[in-house]
Amino acid sequence: MPELSRRGFLSSSAGLTAAGVALAAAPGLVAVVPEVESALDQEAAPTAEQLQSIGPVVVHVRDAVAGEVSVLSGESEVVIRDRAFVDRIVAAAGGRVTR
Amino acid sequence: MSSHREAPEISKDPVADSTDTYAFVTPNAPKTVTMITNYIPLQNPAGGPNFFEFGDDVSYKINIDNNGDGIADVVYEFRFTTIVENPDTFLYNTGPIASLKDPNWNRRQVYTVTRTTPGGTTTLGKNLACPPCNIGPRSTPNYAQLAQKAAHSLAGGTVHVFAGQRLDGFYVDLGSVFDLADLRPFQHLHLIPSADAAGVDGLKSYNVHTIALTVPISDLTVAGTTPTDPAQADAVIGVWASASRQMALVRNPGGADTSTGPWVQVSRLGNPLVNEALIPMSKKDLWNSLGPDTDSQFDEYVAQPELARLIPILYPGVFPNLAAYTNDRADLEAILLTGIPNGIIPGFQNFTGTTHADELRLNVAIPPSSNPNILGILGGDLAGFPNGRRVFDDIFTIELRAIAGATIPLVDPSFTPDGAVSVVTDGVTPPGNVTYRSKFPFLDVPKSGFDLVPAA
Numbered sequence: 344m345p346e347l348s349r350r351g352f353l354s355s356s357a358g359l360t361a362a363g364v365a366l367a368a369a370p371g372l373v374a375v376v377p378e379v380e381s382a383l384d385q386e387a388a389p390t391a392e393q394l395q396s397i398g399p400v401v402v403h404v405r406d407a408v409a410g411e412v413s414v415l416s417g418e419s420e421v422v423i424r425d426r427a428f429v430d431r432i433v434a435a436a437g438g439r440v441t442r
Numbered sequence: 443m444s445s446h447r448e449a450p451e452i453s454k455d456p457v458a459d460s461t462d463t464y465a466f467v468t469p470n471a472p473k474t475v476t477m478i479t480n481y482i483p484l485q486n487p488a489g490g491p492n493f494f495e496f497g498d499d500v501s502y503k504i505n506i507d508n509n510g511d512g513i514a515d516v517v518y519e520f521r522f523t524t525i526v527e528n529p530d531t532f533l534y535n536t537g538p539i540a541s542l543k544d545p546n547w548n549r550r551q552v553y554t555v556t557r558t559t560p561g562g563t564t565t566l567g568k569n570l571a572c573p574p575c576n577i578g579p580r581s582t583p584n585y586a587q588l589a590q591k592a593a594h595s596l597a598g599g600t601v602h603v604f605a606g607q608r609l610d611g612f613y614v615d616l617g618s619v620f621d622l623a624d625l626r627p628f629q630h631l632h633l634i635p636s637a638d639a640a641g642v643d644g645l646k647s648y649n650v651h652t653i654a655l656t657v658p659i660s661d662l663t664v665a666g667t668t669p670t671d672p673a674q675a676d677a678v679i680g681v682w683a684s685a686s687r688q689m690a691l692v693r694n695p696g697g698a699d700t701s702t703g704p705w706v707q708v709s710r711l712g713n714p715l716v717n718e719a720l721i722p723m724s725k726k727d728l729w730n731s732l733g734p735d736t737d738s739q740f741d742e743y744v745a746q747p748e749l750a751r752l753i754p755i756l757y758p759g760v761f762p763n764l765a766a767y768t769n770d771r772a773d774l775e776a777i778l779l780t781g782i783p784n785g786i787i788p789g790f791q792n793f794t795g796t797t798h799a800d801e802l803r804l805n806v807a808i809p810p811s812s813n814p815n816i817l818g819i820l821g822g823d824l825a826g827f828p829n830g831r832r833v834f835d836d837i838f839t840i841e842l843r844a845i846a847g848a849t850i851p852l853v854d855p856s857f858t859p860d861g862a863v864s865v866v867t868d869g870v871t872p873p874g875n876v877t878y879r880s881k882f883p884f885l886d887v888p889k890s891g892f893d894l895v896p897a898a
Contacts, residue, residue, distance in 0.1 A: 399700045401690040415690050415703030 407433055407440045445711045446483035446612075446645075448718035449726030452709050456482045457497040458685040460711040461650055462612050463504075465681040465802050465830040468656055469810040470881060473668055476656045477504050477518075478833065478885065479683035479711065480610065485649040488891030493534050493575035494607060495551055496522040496651055499701045500685050504655060507680040508664040512735030512799030516662055517558040520605060520653055522551050522572075535574070535581050542571040542591055550574070553605055555596070557661075566603070567596045573606040576649070578892025586887045593882055601657050608652040608885035611833040612714075613876045615868040616644025619838070623749075623756050627869040628862075633756050641869025643876065647889045653683075654883035659806045672807040673784055678792045680781075680801030681830070682712035682734060707731050712800040713778050713828070714837045719845075720747050734799035737779060741798055744778055745770035750845050761860045764847045773849040777828045786852050790824045804830030816871065820848060833884050839867045 389397070401415040410426030426442075433440050446461045447453035464478040481502070485494050496502070501521060505514035527548045528536070537546035551572040557564045573589035576582050593604045618624040618641070624632055626639040659668045662679050669677035689703030710717070710730050720743045721729045729740065754765035776782050781792040781803040792803040811825040816836040818826025820843060827835040843849075843863055850857040872878070877886045 399692065399702050401692060401702045403690065417702070418688065418704055420689060420704045 402432070404429055404432055408442055410440075445714060445718050449721075449730050450723070451727040452730055455687075455708065456484075457495075458500045458687060458709050459483055460683045460685060460709045461610070462714060463681065463683045463711045463802055463831070464611075464833055464884075465679075465804045466832045467659075467804070467806055467808065467810050467825065467830070468882075471656065472809050473660075474656050474658050475662060475679070475804065475806060475830075476654065476882065476884065477506075477681055478652060478654045478883065479504055480608070480650040480652050480885075481685070482651045483610075483648075484645070485607070485610075485651075485888075486891075487576060487647065487649055487889040487894045490575075490577065490891060491532060491534055493549075493577070494649070494651060495524060495549075495575075496520075496553070496572070496605065497687075498522050498524050498551075499691075499699075500687055501705050502653055503684045503686070504653070505682050505684060506662050507734070507794070507799070507801055508662060508676070510675075510678075510680070510794035510797055510799075512680075512733065512737065512797045512801070514733075515559065515664070518566075518655055518657075519556045519558065520553050521556075522553045522605075525550050525552065535577065538580060539574050539577075539582050539588065540584075541588070542573065547574055551605075555603055555655075566601055567594060570594050570603065570605070575607045576888040576890040578890045580892075582890065585890065589887055601655070601661075602882050603656075604652065604654040604883040606652065607649050607888040608883065609876065609888050610645045610648050610650045611876060611878060611885045612645055612837065613643045613870050613872060614645065614838040615641040615870050617642060619644075619868060623752060625866065625868050627867065628757070631757050631760050631862075633758060641867070643870045646876065647894060649888040650885075652883060652885050654885070656882055663806065669807040672789065672805050673791060674807065675793070677807040678781060678794055678803055678805050680712070680734070680794055680799065680803050682710060682801050684711075684733075685709040707733075710734075712802045714831065715841050716744075716778060716800050719749055719841070720744055722748070734801050735797065737800050738798040740800075741775070741779070744774050745772075747771065747774065747845055750847075753846055757862070760862050761846060763858055763860045764863075767847065767850065767857060769854065771850070772853040774844065776853065777844065777849065782828070782852070787819065787824075790819065790829065792829055802831055803828065820844070833878050834872055836867075836871060838870070842866060842868070 397416050403413040405411045405413050407429050410424050410429045412423050414421045430440050452459045461480045461483040466476055468474045468476045482494050501519060504518045506516040508515045534549055535546050536548060539547040552569045554568045555566040557566055571592055573592040574582055576585050592606055595602055618626050626641050629636050630638050660666050664676050684707050686705035686707045688701040689706050692700040717726055717729050754761040778800055779798040781794045783793040784791040792805045794803060808824050811823050815821030815823035816834055817840055818835050820840050826832055827840055846863045847859040848863045878884060879886050
């Protein structure tokens with residue numbers, strides 16, 4: 344079994360998603376992730392029950408200039424690129440992104 | 443020491459700070475291996491009322507590499523849950539604790555053990571009780587018997603597990619070693635000399651929190667067998683411990699903290715003293731966050747250890763041969779990063795291949811010694827460090843002598859160790875300073891807070 348998949352397997356047993364493992368293990372890969380629009384813009388808002396099951400969600404703006412956001416929930420991490428979303432977050436914090 | 447508070451970040455997080463890892467063929471069950479890893483260093487036994495405990499928010503792992511690539515093939519994970527019986531008292535216990543379910547014991551922990559291989563994850567045990575901390579004769583009478591009940595047999599009796607407070611089995615003169623590598627028995631030879639004195643065990647009477655696990659050898663080896671020929675490559679396993687926390691911690695004012703996100707490794711420990719004494723300050727936290735398979739990036743610190751350059755300076759004229767030796771330390775690379783190949787030490791090898799990985803390498807085909815030498819292989823005992831590590835091995839003296847040149851002739855016969863190398867020590871040895879048990883979990887019962895006599 345190739346090393347990467349074996350490591351991925353052992354990690355996923357702890358509850359990580361495959362995407363989360365790849366991005367967490369190799370941050371450089373994030374650069375090739377295409378920019379996406381905010382999931383909130385694309386999908387119906389989750390129900391209260393769904394939110395309850397998700398538990399706390401932490402959003403970490405990893406790189407404001409690149410519009411890169413790490414979304415943490417449960418034991419997983421998803422990295423998205425959404426400059427408009429980051430702009431709104433940064434504005435809420437009283438700042439402005441200069442690109 | 444040997445990995446107590448060894449890196450800047452983890453020294454602020456004792457609950458996840460691994461202090462020592464041990465792996466040895468079990469003396470009273472030689473078809474099994476016992477692996478032990480300790481956390482929460484330097485516990486003052488009287489440290490209440492909130493006594494020491496594992497972290498519910500920490501993932502503790504014992505990792506086994508059985509094919510030499512530096513990546514875990516078998517992982518035992520331990521996850522803890524704290525139970526508070528009565529939130530309206532500040533007390534750890536409201537009366538004597540006579541059993542692991544005693545209602546007088548107010549704050550207890552249980553844990554789950556899982557075993558993960560590429561074939562899947564198996565839960566070996568759930569709701570396993572930890573023993574209480576050793577408080578004193580009124581709170582924890584008959585402590586040894588009570589704690590032994592927290593040694594659980596799992597998987598039809600083939601697996602034994604214990605998680606709880608123990609007496610720290612490591613011994614070293616911390617106070618002198620960190621005072622510019624002074625060795626009290628030889629301090630008249632130090633650059634800043636004083637009269638010689640006996641060593642002082644800096645860890646004496648301190649407790650740790652221990653995770654101990656005995657499993658069949660066949661559960662660990664690459665072929666699922668119990669090798670009997672020490673020369674076989676598949677007789678060697680590599681062991682290390684790790685602890686991880688979730689990526690984000692949110693402190694909620696007035697409420698419980700929230701941990702979220704994937705698990706991130708914050709502590710690692712294979713061979714003793716590697717991160718503590720070889721890796722430079724700026725890379726210690728990085729080292730703790732990585733797996734052994736990436737250790738080649740730290741090669742230079744093993745090949746040219748800072749301590750080997752300091753020893754001749756701190757002890758002028760005592761180590762001239764070491765001072766003149768400038769070659770890369772292939773002996774240390776073998777001991778710590780690849781294992782020792784066949785043909786170097788008669789009857790012994792623990793070579794796992796060319797991948798440089800800090801792992802405690804154990805040749806499981808070498809039976810336990812009936813007459814152990816605390817200097818391990820350096821003392822002619824092939825069942826001791828660096829063939830795995832037993833609880834009583836004199837790690838500080840072994841590694842001090844190795845770094846000072848004792849093991850260079852294994853790979854470079856032209857080198858003659860300095861005369862002081864065969865006698866140099868911190869002057870701390872068991873018994874007297876520390877005691878052990880002859881059966882699982884091998885580390886002795888912890889000192890009680892009541893019985894502790896603080897140093898003058």
